[in-house]
Amino acid sequence: MKFGVVVFPGSNCDHDAWWAVTHNLGHEAEFLWHDDESLGNADAVILPGGFSYGDYLRCGAIAKFSRIMRAVERFAREGGLVLGICNGFQILVECGLLPGALIRNRGLKFICRQVELRVETTQSPFSSEFRKGQIVRIPIAHGEGCYVADPRTLEELEAEDRVVFRYVDNPNGSLNDIAGILNAGRNVLGMMPHPERASDPLMGSTDGLLVFRSMAAALSLAR
């Protein structure tokens, strides 16, 4: 199984994601440059955290126009697995692969700490290895992580069981305590918490590894 990790100028969790996949999960991973036209032979794509293009204009706003994103959008529309973490989530909402938007945290501060999340659904290729209702510990590190969407979108997300992770103690003002959501096709997940920072035993929690394990399980089923 091969994971493609996209590298934008300003990405800073790309190596962590690569490490989680190769060392903690035991699969292959390769970096994909933002100016590349193709995803190579990647079976799944990770948009990592960081500050793509310096967060200029809006978080993720410039990344949406990068060459690799055209390939990622095509891949996603064809059913390929795409995981957007933190800045990756911001990019996914900017380019419309996920609904809503991520705005400045309610308390204005950049928050970097371990948080508790509740797993709301296991019916997704990103969460099948969790238990429904399980409380997991995964860190957040963001200034713009407050998830907002219009009431109809929120209703749709809830009705279609597309909220995968919810904050136990909402740190940023996100509507419905949302920490991670799926697209309608359930093959794209965006989440503000960093599973790659909770995948190595050295990091204090390995709960995040289950996201990557779920993806690997889904990919091996598809083969």
Next chain:
Amino acid sequence: MKYRVFVSLKPTVLDPQGQTICRALNGMGHHWIADVRQGKYFDISLAEGVTREQAERDIEQIAQDVLANPVIEEYRVELLEQ
């Protein structure tokens, strides 16, 4: 020709920066300040030879697709210089 594009959060979207500025102003004694909304603007200069019609179509498109995120923001275009 020069245009200015104003971008701000929609009135329905929480603006914690504006709220913080408002509270600071109140704290300074400006008690009559009821609300502050923060936004940004872009001054865009155009090369010679473009028609106003073409320019306005392009600026509108750019504001919609790039400068503002229509999910949370609204924008307004103003002509600064002919």
